[in-house]
Amino acid sequence: IAGITQAPTSQILAAGRRMTLRCTQDMRHNAMYWYRQDLGLGLRLIHYSNTAGTTGKGEVPDGYSVSRANTDDFPLTLASAVPSQTSVYFCASSDTRSSVDTQYFGPGTRLTVL
């Protein structure tokens, strides 16, 4: 693994189904983030974690949950998917202790909810 990976690359999901998007980083960054990106809108923060064992809500957390059991992994779960959750989801990580807190992004998951 080099950097940050996400799985799956894309997924079509029936409304009402449960789905977990996976994110793993090998940079030993303390902070991780989940964003959604929709056409015409900026990246919107869903949830974040500043360190293993802690999580926080971002701008659009409803319908999503996260966990941070260890430094490397930060899965995002949709408990009961709805069509408005159709989007591209990006996971990112950063070292907030560095002089420039730069976020590095995974390749994204394209999710379609029908």
Add this chain to the structure above:
Amino acid sequence: GQNIDQPTEMTATEGAIVQINCTYQTSGFNGLFWYQQHAGEAPTFLSYNVLDGLEEKGRFSSFLSRSKGYSYLLLKELQMKDSASYLCAVMDSNYQLIWGAGTKLIIKP
């Protein structure tokens, strides 16, 4: 509320210079970032400004004026591979990034 404004789309010619503007209104300021995003790919970091002035990195430069809530990204000697979206983001008082919707840059031969 917090707001980042950038033009939706710009067109420029290969070999030319283009300036992409970004204005912001945020609760606090802890730095401004520019990212490049090619279609279907992840955003990648380009530049960071926290003090007023110009930061130069090869063909790309970024300028910041905190008093005006304004930044621009300057791309010189444009190449076809520079066709992408350019995202402006500001780190607010809670150290969260607030993102603009991005500027789609189209390069014509």
